Amino acid sequence: MYQRGIAAPQPCAFVAAHLENKMLNRPMYLKPNVALEPLYNQWYVWWYLLSPATAPLFVTNLHQKLMQSFVANPDVHVAALKNPLLMGGPFINHPASRAPQVKELLERTQREQAHMLAFTKAVAELEQLLAPNNGGSLEALYPKVPDLLRGYVELTYDLNNRANARFIEPLLYRSRFYQESSQSVALMQVDGDWRPYIFSTPRLEEDMPLWLKVPYRHEGLDALFRMRHTPGSPGQVAEQLGVPVSASGAFAALFTEEAPRRAERYSGEGVRVRYFGHACVLLETKEVSILTDPVISYEFPSELPRFTHSDLPEHIDYVILTHGHADHLMMETLIQLRHRVGTIIVPRNNGNSLADPSLRLMLHHTGFKSVVEIDDLQELPIPGGSITGLPFLGEHSDLAIQAKTAHLVRLGGKSLLMAADSNAIEPRLYQHLREVVGPIDVLFLGMECEGGPMSWMYGPLLSNPLPRKMDQARRLNGSDCARATEITTHLAPKEVYVYAMGQEPWLRHVMVLVYDDKTPQIVESNKFMEHCRAKAIQAERPYVRMERILK
Numbered sequence: 001m002y003q004r005g006i007a008a009p010q011p012c013a014f015v016a017a018h019l020e021n022k023m024l025n026r027p028m029y030l031k032p033n034v035a036l037e038p039l040y041n042q043w044y045v046w047w048y049l050l051s052p053a054t055a056p057l058f059v060t061n062l063h064q065k066l067m068q069s070f071v072a073n074p075d076v077h078v079a080a081l082k083n084p085l086l087m088g089g090p091f092i093n094h095p096a097s098r099a100p101q102v103k104e105l106l107e108r109t110q111r112e113q114a115h116m117l118a119f120t121k122a123v124a125e126l127e128q129l130l131a132p133n134n135g136g137s138l139e140a141l142y143p144k145v146p147d148l149l150r151g152y153v154e155l156t157y158d159l160n161n162r163a164n165a166r167f168i169e170p171l172l173y174r175s176r177f178y179q180e181s182s183q184s185v186a187l188m189q190v191d192g193d194w195r196p197y198i199f200s201t202p203r204l205e206e207d208m209p210l211w212l213k214v215p216y217r218h219e220g221l222d223a224l225f226r227m228r229h230t231p232g233s234p235g236q237v238a239e240q241l242g243v244p245v246s247a248s249g250a251f252a253a254l255f256t257e258e259a260p261r262r263a264e265r266y267s268g269e270g271v272r273v274r275y276f277g278h279a280c281v282l283l284e285t286k287e288v289s290i291l292t293d294p295v296i297s298y299e300f301p302s303e304l305p306r307f308t309h310s311d312l313p314e315h316i317d318y319v320i321l322t323h324g325h326a327d328h329l330m331m332e333t334l335i336q337l338r339h340r341v342g343t344i345i346v347p348r349n350n351g352n353s354l355a356d357p358s359l360r361l362m363l364h365h366t367g368f369k370s371v372v373e374i375d376d377l378q379e380l381p382i383p384g385g386s387i388t389g390l391p392f393l394g395e396h397s398d399l400a401i402q403a404k405t406a407h408l409v410r411l412g413g414k415s416l417l418m419a420a421d422s423n424a425i426e427p428r429l430y431q432h433l434r435e436v437v438g439p440i441d442v443l444f445l446g447m448e449c450e451g452g453p454m455s456w457m458y459g460p461l462l463s464n465p466l467p468r469k470m471d472q473a474r475r476l477n478g479s480d481c482a483r484a485t486e487i488t489t490h491l492a493p494k495e496v497y498v499y500a501m502g503q504e505p506w507l508r509h510v511m512v513l514v515y516d517d518k519t520p521q522i523v524e525s526n527k528f529m530e531h532c533r534a535k536a537i538q539a540e541r542p543y544v545r546m547e548r549i550l551k
Contacts, residue, residue, distance in 0.1 A: 025233055025234075025235050026233075026257070027231030027232060027233065028227065028231055028232070028233070028234055028255040028256060028257055029227055029228065029229075029231055029255065029256055029257070029258065029259060029260055030224060030225065030227040030228045030254060030255060031189065031254055031255065031256050032228065032260055032298065032299035032300075032308060032309065032310055033189050033190050033191065033298045033299055033300045034187060034188070034189055034254050034298070035187070035188050035189070035190045035298055035332075036185055036186070036187055036221075036225075036332055036335060036336055037185065037186040037188070037198075037203065037332060038183070038184075038185050038216055038331045038332060038335060039183070039184045039185065039186060039203055040055065040182050040183060041059065041063065041105075041109055041113065041182045041202075042105060042184070042202045042203045042204070042205075043063055043199075043202050043203070044198040044199060044203070045183075045216075045331050046199070046324075046326040046329075046331070047324035047325075047326070047329055047357065047359070047362060048324075048357070048460075048461075050331070050357075050362035050365075050366065051169065051172075051357035051358070051361070051362055052169070052172040052173055052175065052177035052178040052179075053167045053169050053172050053177075053354055053357055054354055054357055054461065055116065055177070055179075055182075056113075056116035056117070056119035056120050056123075056177060057119075057120050057123065057354070057460050057461050058460045059109065059113050059116045059117070059120075060116065060117050060119075060120035060121075060460075061120065061459070061460035061461075061462075062459075062460040063109065063202070064106065064109060064110070064117070065090075066090060066091075066092055066200060067092070067102050067103075067105065067106040067109070067202070068106065069090075069092075070092040070094070070099065070102050071099055071102055071103045071106060074092075074094075074095075074096035074098075074099045074102075075096055076091075077091040077092050077093075077094075077096075078095065078096055081093055084514075087197050087512045088197055088199075088200070088452075088456075088512040089200070090200060091200060092200060092201050092202070093196055093197065093200065093201040094201065094204070098204060101204045101205075101206065102202070102204070105202055105204070113179075113182070115148075115176060115177070116177065116179075118148055119148060119149075119177060121146075122146035122147075122148040122149050123149070123354075123463065124463040125146045126145060126146055126149055126153065126165055127165075127463050129141060129144055129145070130155065130163040130164065130165060131163070133157075133161075133163040134161050134162075134163075135157070135161035138155040138156070138157070138163060141155055142155065149165075151171075152167060152168055152171055152172055152175070153165040153166060153167055153168065154166040154168065156352075164352060166351060166352050167354065169351070169357060169358055169361060170358075170361060173361060173365055178365070180215040180217075181213075183214070183215045183216050184211060184212060184213045184214065185211075185212050185214060185216070185221065185335075186203060186208040186210060186211050186212075187210040187212065187250075187251075187254065188208075188209075188210060189253070189254065190298050190300065191300050192300065192302075193297070193302070193304075193504075193505035193506045193508070194505070194508065195508065195509035196509060197508070197509060197510075197512050198509045198510065199326070199510070209247060209250045210243075210247050210250045210251060210254075211247075212241050212242065212243065213242075214241055214242065215366075216331065216335055216366040216367060217365065217366050217367030218240075218241065218367070219240070219367075220237060220240030220241040220242075221241070221335055221338075221367075222338055222339035222367075223236075223237050223240055223339075224237050224241065225335075225336045225337075225338075225339060226339045226340075227255070228260060228309055228310075228336075229260060229262065229310075229314055230314075231259075234251070234252060234254075234255045238251055260310050261310040261311075262310070263310060263311045263312060263313055263314075265284070265289070265313045265314075266284035266285065266286065266289070266313075267286055268286075268549065269286075269549075269551055270285070270412050270414075270549050270550050270551035271283060271284070271285055271411045271412040271414050271416075271549070271550040271551075272284045272285075272547070272548075272549055272550075273416070273442075273546075273547065273548040273549070273550060274307055274311070274545075274546070274547050275307075275497070275499065275542045275545060275546035275547070276294075276295075276296055276297070276306075276307045276311075276545075277295060277296070277297060277306065277307075277504035277506065277507070277544060277545070278293070278295050278327060278499065278500055278501070278502060278503075278504055278507055279292060279293035279295070279322065279327070279328055279418075279420055279444075279446065279499055279500040280292060280293055280294050280295045280296060281293075281418065281444060281499070282307075282311075282312070283409060283411060283416065284313070285384055285385075285411050285412050286384075287383040287384040288317045288318070288382055288383045288384055288385070288411070289313050289315070289316050289317050289318070290316075290317065290318045290319075290320060290382075290387070290409060290411075291312070291316050291318070291319050291320075291337075291341075292319075292320050292321075292322070292407070292418050293320075293321060293322055293327075293328040293329070293330075293418075293420070293500075294319060294330065294333045294334060294337055295327060295328075295330045295333055295506075295507060296308060296309055296312075296333050297504070297506040298506070304505070304544050304545075305544070305545055306504075306506075306544050306545045307545055309336070312337075312340070313340075314340060315340055315342065316337065316340055316341050316342065317342045317343070317382070317383075318342060318343050318344075318345060318382060318387070319334075319337070319341050319343070319344045319345070320344075320345045320387060320407050320409075320418070321344065321345070321346045321347075321359065322347070322392065322404060322405060322406065322407065322418065322420035322421075323347065323392065323395075323396075323401075323403060323404035323405070323420065323421075324357075324359055324403060324404075325421075325457070326510050327500070327502065327507060327510055327511055328420065328500075329359065330510070331366070334363075334368075335366070335367075338367055338368060341368070342370060343370040343371070343372055344363055344368055344370065344371045344372070345372050345373075345374050345380065345387060345407075346359040346360055346363065346371060346372070346373055346374070346403070347359065347373065347374060347375075347389065347392075347402065347403045347404055347405035348360075348373040348374065348375050348402065348403065349401075349402055349403035350400060350401075350402035350403075352400070353399070353400045353401065354461055355399045355400065355401050355458060355461055356399070356400060356401040356402055356403050357403075358403070359371075359373075359403050360372075360373050374387070374389040374405060374407075375389055376389050376390065376391045376405065377389065377390070377436065382411075384411055384412065385409065385410040385411040385412070386409075386410045387407055387408070387409050387410075388407070388408040388410075388437065389405040389406070389407060389408075390405065390406040390407070390408050390417065390419075390433060390437070391405070391406070391429060391433075392404040392405050392406045392419070392420060392421075392422050393422060393423055393424070393425050393426060393429060394421070394422065394423025394424075394425050394477060394478065394479075395421040395422070395423050395448075395451065395476050395477060395478050396476065397453075397454035397457070397458060397474040397475065397476055398454075398474050399454075399458060404420075406418060406419040406420060406422050408437055408440065412550065412551075414441045414442065414550045415437075415438075415440045415441045415442070416440070416441065416442040416443075416444065416550075417440050417442070417443050417444065417445075417491065417493070418444050419443060419444060419445045419446070419487070420445075420446055420500060421446040421448060421476075421478040421479075421500060422445065422446075422478070422479065422487070423477055423478050423479045423483060424479055424483035424484065424486040424487050425483065427483070427486035427489075427490070430486060430487050430489075430490035430491055431490050433490070433491065434490045434491055434492075437491075439491060439492040439493070440491050440492070440493050441493060441494050441495065441550070442493055442494070442495045442496075442497070442550065443487065443488065443491065443493040443495070443496045443497070444497045444499050444500075445478075445479060445484055445487065445496065445497070445498060445499070445500075446478045446479075446498070446499060446500030446501065447478055447479055447480070447481075447484060447498050447501065447521060447524055447525040447528065448476075448477070448478040448500065448501060448502065448513075448521055449477055449478050449479060449480040449483075449520055449521055449524050450475070450477060450519075450520045450521060451475045451476030451477045451478065452475060452476050453471045453472050453474070453475055453476075454466060454470075454471050454474040454475065454476070455471045456476070457476060478500075480520070480524040481524045481525070481527040481528040481531065484498075484524075484525075484528045485528065485531055488531075488532060488535075488537065493537060494537060494538065495537065495538040495539075496528075496529070496532050496537055496538070496539045496540075497539075497540055497541070497542055497546075498525045498528065498529065498539070498540070498541040498542075499541075499542060501513075501515075501521060501525070501541065503515065503543060504543070504544055525541055529541065
């Protein structure tokens with residue numbers, strides 16, 4: 001049942017328009033190079049645009065401001081983006097001639113999202129209301145809460161008498177602030193890895209020949225992406241998705257009668273480990289399959305052999321997500337995999353900070369049927385082993401974000417720690433963990449040791465910008481060599497893989513990292529691998545594709 005501001009797609013004329021083409025009513029497959037971009041008000045979506053507690057702040061403080069700047073002076077944006085070093089900055093990547101279309105989108109956003117802009121203003125007013133309070137009762141403040149937020153917040157103190165507002169996020173998902181009418185998807189075929197950086201630039205309608213105004217949870221999307229491996233009727237899927245006649249030709253071009261490569265479920269001994277790129281690793285035994293932080297390449301002719309969707313098992317028992325950053329929780333990939341995923345395991349958030357929305361809620365409301373939260377040191381049994389959540393420090397700019405976890409996976413008598421971007425800022429944590437979980441066999445660790453400043457990711461959440469010195473000090477840093485060494489010293493892995501480095505070319509639209517031999521990330525990870533090898537620890541920095549069998 002469709003609700004919350006979006007109508008169910010109506011039957012379209014797709015089948016009638018192509019009735020003479022009987023091929024489209026035969027069983028066909030979705031081509032392996034079909035890409036999906038999930039959009040929110042025509043901006044590429046990520047976790048903070050999924051939660052109704054944070055989406056208004058990004059609409060107001062990022063999207064609106066970027067569009068206002070571009071409309072006022074598009075030439076500044078065009079000139080800035082001639083410098084590759086500014087590609088990830090606050091500049092819209094459209095030619096100056098598109099300023100009228102951006103202005104139209106800006107005006108439509110201000111008109112249709114007026115309540116979201118008002119929400120942001122109310123959050124700032126609430127923070128001002130709470131700021132002077134230092135221990136007295138907060139009960140008298142409830143009537144003074146901005147009307148837009150009344151009933152959606154609880155006013156509390158921490159133990160040091162600092163006042164705070166807890167947003168009742170599940171209730172916000174049932175309110176007008178969770179607006180499925182803002183959700184849509186764009187479909188396209190890609191013939192290479194390069195795609196422009198996406199977080200600073202809205203998609204304009206003229207650039208999207210296949211733009212479908214359906215919510216992310218729409219079952220027609222499951223039917224569409226099921227056709228990657230199981231043939232179906234393009235006409236029936238088009239009717240489900242409400243494909244307009246004007247887009248019927250582009251939609252028909254997404255399909256082929258040629259069957260895809262088919263991946264057989266692993267049936268060998270031990271644990272098969274396949275690296276799909278960045279932080280995406282597939283762990284398989286005879287009994288179970290586990291996929292971490294899915295970010296997967298599309299399939300097309302390439303000089304770089306890689307694993308793609310065609311190399312995934314038809315059913316994935318577990319997907320484990322380490323945290324919400326867009327290179328780890330990528331809705332573009334997750335929506336395409338939803339129909340074949342059994343359970344998604346996510347870290348539990350703390351519920352007391354706008355910086356830490358619930359990953360479980362956002363996935364539940366975007367159509368995932370089984371989403372399980374895991375706490376630190378909580379063990380979840382799985383066939384032939386277990387998954388245990390371990391604390392994940394760092395890489396979040398010192399914000400009170402609890403929804404981040406490393407996963408210790410025990411399978412086939414082996415233990416693998418998928419540590420993502422863990423930063424060993426307190427080495428004694430791993431000393432304590434050694435006493436609890438013992439030594440491990442394999443460590444996967446990211447070493448993006450010089451990340452962006454706090455404002456690059458979290459700036460739109462702030463009512464008052466941080467001073468530049470603080471902003472630059474609170475970076476999204478992972479471990480350098482010294483801190484990675486602390487982890488291996490205490491957990492004593494036999495094998496180490498430095499991953500999540502953002503180097504695969506199919507991540508350039510979400511990460512603009514281009515390294516050379518002198519960049520700190522490469523220097524530090526090289527030093528770390530040399531240290532490991534000197535200690536007789538097998539060490540590697542996989543790139544594009546890797547496969548190992550652990551026995």
